[in-house]
Amino acid sequence: MNNYIVNHLRELESEAIFVIREISAQFENPVLLFSGGKDSILLVHLAKKAFYPAKIPFPLVHIDTGNNFPETISFRDDLVNKLGVRLIVGSVQESIDKGRAKEETGSDASRNSLQIVTLLDTLDEYKVDAALGGARRDEEKARAKERFFSHRDEFGQWDPKNQRPELWNLFNGRKNFGEHFRVFPISNWTEMDVWEYIKLENIDLPSLYFSHQRDCIVRNGVILANSKFIKLKEGEKVVNMTVRFRTCGDMPITGAIESEADDLTKIIKEIATTRVTERGGRADDKRAETAMEDRKKQGYF
Amino acid sequence: MQYKDKELLRFTTAGSVDDGKSTLIGRLLYDSKSVYQDQLDAVEESSNTKGFDYIDLSLLTDGLKSEREQGITIDVAYRYFATPKRKFIVADTPGHIQYTRNMVTGASTANLAIILIDARKGMLEQTHRHSFIASLLRIPHAIVCVNKMDLVDYSEEVFNKIVDDYKAFATKLEIIDIQFVPISALKGDNVVNKSKNMNWYKGGSLMYRLENVHISSDKNHIDCRFPIQAVIRPQTIEHQDFRGFAGRIDGGVFKTGDSVKILPSGFISKIKTLELNGERLSEAFAPMSITMTLEDEIDISRGDMIVRENNSPEVGQDLEVLVTWMNINPLLARTKVIIKHTTNECVAMVKELRYKIDINTLHRVVDIEKLQMNDIGRISIRTSKPLFFDTYKKNRQTGSIIIIDEQTNETIGAGMFI
Numbered sequence: 274m275n276n277y278i279v280n281h282l283r284e285l286e287s288e289a290i291f292v293i294r295e296i297s298a299q300f301e302n303p304v305l306l307f308s309g310g311k312d313s314i315l316l317v318h319l320a321k322k323a324f325y326p327a328k329i330p331f332p333l334v335h336i337d338t339g340n341n342f343p344e345t346i347s348f349r350d351d352l353v354n355k356l357g358v359r360l361i362v363g364s365v366q367e368s369i370d371k372g373r374a375k376e377e378t379g380s381d382a383s384r385n386s387l388q389i390v391t392l393l394d395t396l397d398e399y400k401v402d403a404a405l406g407g408a409r410r411d412e413e414k415a416r417a418k419e420r421f422f423s424h425r426d427e428f429g430q431w432d433p434k435n436q437r438p439e440l441w442n443l444f445n446g447r448k449n450f451g452e453h454f455r456v457f458p459i460s461n462w463t464e465m466d467v468w469e470y471i472k473l474e475n476i477d478l479p480s481l482y483f484s485h486q487r488d489c490i491v492r493n494g495v496i497l498a499n500s501k502f503i504k505l506k507e508g509e510k511v512v513n514m515t516v517r518f519r520t521c522g523d524m525p526i527t528g529a530i531e532s533e534a535d536d537l538t539k540i541i542k543e544i545a546t547t548r549v550t551e552r553g554g555r556a557d558d559k560r561a562e563t564a565m566e567d568r569k570k571q572g573y574f
Numbered sequence: 575m576q577y578k579d580k581e582l583l584r585f586t587t588a589g590s591v592d593d594g595k596s597t598l599i600g601r602l603l604y605d606s607k608s609v610y611q612d613q614l615d616a617v618e619e620s621s622n623t624k625g626f627d628y629i630d631l632s633l634l635t636d637g638l639k640s641e642r643e644q645g646i647t648i649d650v651a652y653r654y655f656a657t658p659k660r661k662f663i664v665a666d667t668p669g670h671i672q673y674t675r676n677m678v679t680g681a682s683t684a685n686l687a688i689i690l691i692d693a694r695k696g697m698l699e700q701t702h703r704h705s706f707i708a709s710l711l712r713i714p715h716a717i718v719c720v721n722k723m724d725l726v727d728y729s730e731e732v733f734n735k736i737v738d739d740y741k742a743f744a745t746k747l748e749i750i751d752i753q754f755v756p757i758s759a760l761k762g763d764n765v766v767n768k769s770k771n772m773n774w775y776k777g778g779s780l781m782y783r784l785e786n787v788h789i790s791s792d793k794n795h796i797d798c799r800f801p802i803q804a805v806i807r808p809q810t811i812e813h814q815d816f817r818g819f820a821g822r823i824d825g826g827v828f829k830t831g832d833s834v835k836i837l838p839s840g841f842i843s844k845i846k847t848l849e850l851n852g853e854r855l856s857e858a859f860a861p862m863s864i865t866m867t868l869e870d871e872i873d874i875s876r877g878d879m880i881v882r883e884n885n886s887p888e889v890g891q892d893l894e895v896l897v898t899w900m901n902i903n904p905l906l907a908r909t910k911v912i913i914k915h916t917t918n919e920c921v922a923m924v925k926e927l928r929y930k931i932d933i934n935t936l937h938r939v940v941d942i943e944k945l946q947m948n949d950i951g952r953i954s955i956r957t958s959k960p961l962f963f964d965t966y967k968k969n970r971q972t973g974s975i976i977i978i979d980e981q982t983n984e985t986i987g988a989g990m991f992i
Binding site: 285439441460 | 810912984
């Protein structure tokens with residue numbers, strides 16, 4: 274008899290596609306939260322595979338902080354055109370202008386937590402009942418206990434003590450009026466799985482992920498891209514470095530790493546030997562030991 | 575380095591803090607180099623603050639703030655590590671009796687269970703409990719780790735005694751494959767590397783066994799089951815007539831050209847294509863997500879099931895279920911609930927509570943009025959429409975259901991068809 278076995282990447286792919294199809298079947302108004310990072314690009318790729326030859330049957334939502342890398346925005350627009358899907362942009366700037374959110378001040382100011390307001394407003398405006406995200410359980414300790422179908426109350430809050438048990442492959446997306454779900458189809462993927470799969474499937478990524486020359490500032494041990502969004506502190510100077518990004522958030526908070534890895538093979542090799550977590554370069558997680566847990570409770574991704 | 579052709583092994587661990595479960599998982603992560611420097615720094619700092627003499631690896635699996643405050647694990651936590659041979663998903667579950675529901679949740683997707691026994695204490699009530707749950711949920715493989723061997727002078731006699739005791743007890747279990755490893759999670763003996771302190775032990779380390787346990791025949795590749803999740807109709811000029819049935823295969827091997835039967839309609843057709851993303855496959859099997867097209871135009875929708883013509887699942891509305899109750903409100907007879915089974919959903923009435931299982935002894939307790947949270951018992955239900963199902967023993971996917979509260983929409987129970 275044949276050895277009927279699929280490798281780990283195909284098994285993860287199958288699981289994610291199953292979850293994505295469940296979302297379109299169980300919800301009326303799902304959206305895919307698109308950050309422009311590799312995980313959400315992967316998610317779009319999986320959604321395309323799930324419904325081919327039909328188009329992805331739900332829109333992408335991008336919460337634009339206004340502090341994005343320009344590469345992210347142009348990549349997003351190309352992708353949306355290519356797939357023929359609808360794009361909804363929620364603007365943090367607009368939330369600030371409307372007085373819905375208040376900008377942080379100081380040289381470490383970030384719009385990261387302001388996204389929560391814009392996100393919840395956008396989900397409300399479009400009556401979204403399920404928002405797919407590319408979060409993974411290996412990323413951060415508060416995510417290790419996250420469900421595939423993560424229930425949010427009518428205030429968009431996550432209650433870690435009140436999540437539904439998930440057994441076998443039976444996902445319960447039933448909800449009361451006003452509540453919604455965040456759904457994480459790639460929960461079981463690790464950073465390495467993501468990269469191996471990107472290579473296996475030859476998925477296009479923004480140039481940020483590959484080694485390039487860039488003007489940078491080193492702050493608290495984190496290499497940040499120099500941009501108009503960042504104010505130099507005393508004693509800091511701009512240095513040209515050979516870097517790449519392992520995650521892709523807002524320009525002022527996303528840490529780069531010094532790297533010569535300019536293709537997927539080299540990136541995979543680099544990750545296999547690296548000693549720091551992906552989010553180790555994220556200034557937003559360094560604010561407190563439970564920073565992620567606290568933001569999640571308020572309605573973060 | 576070869577990454578692509580790893581197998582995926584999902585395993586569950588259950589135990590209380592004292593068993594050294596967190597230390598064991600920390601050790602597996604640490605010795606397989608799945609821990610990053612910044613995580614280790616954080617743990618080291620935390621260990622120092624607490625005044626420990628050594629780095630407490632158990633802190634690597636430390637959970638949410640609310641759990642740390644109480645010093646207990648509330649929920650199933652998932653951990654990941656990989657070796658060149660396999661990728662591992664660990665469902666880390668607390669072992670207290672109050673957390674039976676978490677153990678069941680973690681066990682539902684596992685191929686293997688690690689059962690921890692403290693070498694100083696031997697078999698305890700909770701060893702029975704963990705083993706019974708692994709057996710009830712039909713986890714095919716178990717590795718019994720006799721931990722803290724360093725505290726019994728790495729004694730072969732102590733290990734052999736526990737192995738004998740466990741084997742005597744295991745005659746009650748339905749776990750096909752049980753292995754035993756003497757370890758010290760704290761010192762690292764036989765976890766990843768073979769211990770020099772126990773030369774009398776000739777078997778492989780825990781990691782060796784995790785990497786080599788034979789899992790390719792765990793899935794049912796005989797009885798073809800394909801529940802339909804969605805119908806794909808592109809409605810574009812290019813693919814005007816395309817009608818694909820999307821789903822994940824739960825059992826058997828489907829091949830192009832196979833004659834298939836659609837349930838509940840009973841219509842027969844032939845498989846035209848098996849595909850994903852436009853790529854044709856000659857055959858497909860569990861756990862693949864695919865899109866199937868058929869030679870004939872047949873009305874098929876979500877909740878239907880495609881099977882082989884001469885191999886049908888059972889069909890029925892009166893069902894016998896072994897249920898784990900997961901809600902604070904007890905289950906009473908005559909309760910109306912919602913059932914989710916494969917891609918189907920329907921209303922059901924709980925007709926009778928037949929008995930409750932004492933999960934420490936496997937004895938049946940009859941004449942019960944309710945099932946309380948963390949109870950496991952047998953019930954009979956009647957569904958509002960016929961379900962196509964297999965016994966859980968035959969197929970873990972088509973043999974399982976979740977039970978949902980009509981009012982709150984919470985998942986309140988998990989059931990297996992007997």
